[in-house]
Amino acid sequence: MAFNVVDGWTVPGFTHERELGGGAAGRVVLAVDDPTGTKVAIKYLDGALAADEAFVTRFRTAARPLSQLEDPNVVDFYDFVESADGAAIVMQWVEGVSLRRVLAVQGSSGPLAALSMLGGILLGLAAAHQHGVVHGALRPANVLVDAEGNAQVTDFATAPAGTEARFGPQYAAPELWDGEPATVATDLYAATAIFYECLTGRPPYAGRNLARLHREAPIPADEVPGPLRELVHQGLAKEPEKRPKSAADFLGALEDAAVSAYGPSWEAQGRGRLTELAAQAALQPEPPKPKPSRASGRNPVVAGQQPGGGSRTRWIVAAVAVLLLAGGGAGAMTLLKKDDKKSPPIPTTAQSSTPQPALPEGGVDPAPLIARIDQAVAAAPGAAFSYQQTGCCGFPVNSRGTFGLQGGQASFSMTLAGTGTARKPVRAVLVQNRLYVLVGKKWKSSALGGRGYPAAADQVRQGGSVTNLTTLLRSATKLTESGGIYEGEAPAAKLAQAPGLGPMYARMAQATGAQQIVFAIKFDAGHRPVKFWVRAGAEKGRNQIQRGSYSQWGAKPAVKAPH
Known part of the structure; x- marks a missing residue:
């Protein structure tokens, strides 16, 4: 059943169909553009966020390059609507499921799907970074997987400056805990933490005192398949300057590692696996929303080709040779x-x-x-x-x-x-x-x-x-x-x-x-x-x-x- 009121105010010219979910930044609804009949997603910003003048000013600055950004690995940004009653972001509606939901249902995705996921995220980040926009608080809830296994990044710049670690504490680079601004390097750290979770079924650091773990704990690369450990070491480096210089550079390292380990057609198989995982996740109930983190740097709480101008490298994957094993009955x-x-x-x-x-x-x-x-x-x-x-x-x-x-x-x-x-x-x-x-x-x-x-x-x-x-x-x-x-x-x-x-x-x-x-x-x-x-x-x-x-x-x- 359609509804037309979200906290007393709606974006004019749209008919709401149903709520899609919500998070720290606000609620998202599926809506139809009345003149064209196009389905869109509208994020109604949390009241405190919409009233934060510093955030709104910063987001207005990011809105223009976001509206000009067209990339298959970025959810299209259509408009930023402000009124005396609230503020909302109008964007592309993607028929798919969030990576958060996929991980909650499936756990680890396997190396090929994880590589395909990281590749899609890096392509999206590279396109945004070329337009001068960093994400700031990237986490699995901000990555959507569509019916073809494509990873699409959304919710750029929706975390107020200085609060990025609170929005995604398990994926926040060490410098964010120290109050430093979000950068290309912090986005690459978060993307690698997501990659690690795809490989192992859990983020690289969990438990209490996340700030200290991100700053000081050894990088747990031993849990990762051997050919992919160097990628994890690069992306989770404690010092920003030791991480890849750009998303495009990291993408090149990813492709080299993937081809060397799994053959030249690695991505097609990985994308196929992502398609399966997304379909399975879509059939399961939405996982519970994570509890808001109160972590801070001082009192943490926890646990190829350059994109944008030419054609992307088309990744594909060869099957990995495996040993066959022979087996008996049960009786256990x-x-x-x-x-x-x-x-x-x-x-x-x-x-x-x-x-x-x-x-x-x-x-x-x-x-x-x-x-x-x-x-x-x-x-x-x-x-x-x-x-x-x-x-x-x-x-x-x-x-x-x-x-x-x-x-x-x-x-x-x-x-x-x-x-x-x-x-x-x-x-x-x-x-x-x-x-x-x-x-x-x-x-x-x-x-x-x-x-x-x-x-x-x-x-x-x-x-x-x-x-x-x-x-x-x-x-x-x-x-x-x-x-x-x-x-x-x-x-x-x-x-x-x-x-x-x-x-x-x-x-x-x-x-x-x-x-x-x-x-x-x-x-x-x-x-x-x-x-x-x-x-x-x-x-x-x-x-x-x-x-x-x-x-x-x-x-x-x-x-x-x-x-």
Whole structure:
């Protein structure tokens, strides 16, 4: 049903159809231009914002170049309307969903879709920067994904000067927390933080004291696929001068990295994946609005070719060669039923007249389940855990202890044992990408990987992570639920491409020759994982099995590196 009043004032000449959403800057409605019948989006600015003379003056200055800006990766700006009763921005209506919604439903998008997303954002930013306009407060809510998988940037210059960090605290460059003005460099930092979230399912920094984390915490690039880590290091550099000089320069680095890692046709596949993700997100309920941040620099709160003149480089993507794995049956349900308590309700797919995407065999839609898991774990970012990996080919690992969050990454305090030089149980601490082992009365540190304890610790961090469980659910081609236990299987080839976890599944592939990975996961009533079981290979014979448990979920203190 049409309505014509938004807080007592509307832009003349338009008929409102429905509300599209809202945020810190104001409410957005879908409207029709009465003379032409064209659908538009109108953002009615928050009353305090419309009354801020400094902001309005600044936005008037930006409105002229924005109205002249025409780029497929920027939402068209039509008009800035002011009256004694309010102010509003009239802009293009995009049939699509926000990246915020895509991430809330899907979590990580995979490297190709993430690259395509970042490329689209950089193209939009490059066009705006050429017209002298910076965004200032870029975040996933300001990026729209249309039905063809195109990323379009909107809401340029809608954050008052000096408040940009408050509008997007998880994506705000260090200098914004210090009160410095928004620049090209701050836009590139925010774009990289969004890219990181597309790759990993979470922003680079989360938790309390975001200002300090952005200023001081190590860049968590180890969570990113190896070929893309340099992009993250460049874009998230603490000093503005160490970031790429322009969006066009960053775009060139992106294309070089993408072609080198994934082949010359990387973007077509990434765009296709974005199209799938947007379609899936459109079928799910709108995620809850994030709570307004009160963070500040002093008292933070948290957690190719140049665009604009010639044709853009047409990106395309080649398929990545992956290892095939071979698999056996299930039978894990009985291993997890012990000590059953209340089970979480089965997430159901939102009702829609639009055809639903194909669900895994068994009929369970993993997307809403994953969203609930991520929300539940984020609210209690730490737990006691145990992890064991057994089977053929030198993989056995055994560990137990606690983990918490530090700088957005999981850190562990545990006893650890493995094979070879890591056979004897030792006391160990894992922080960032370094392992500390107590030898006698002294701690010795080493980088993860290689052999012995560092290899065993890396296996614990990957196989025992909640991310491993959500990756299995997301990749499942078969998924059933009974009594709060989700049992399924996922193609090993797909898991071998998962960001951060792919090498682990590739090793399991080589060891067992499985094509399917079977798994079972039990959750408590709050959608936090309690137990899990994963197998590559036949039920009897050559296989690899992971099993683990979580308990005492809560705000565990961050584990610190020993001295």
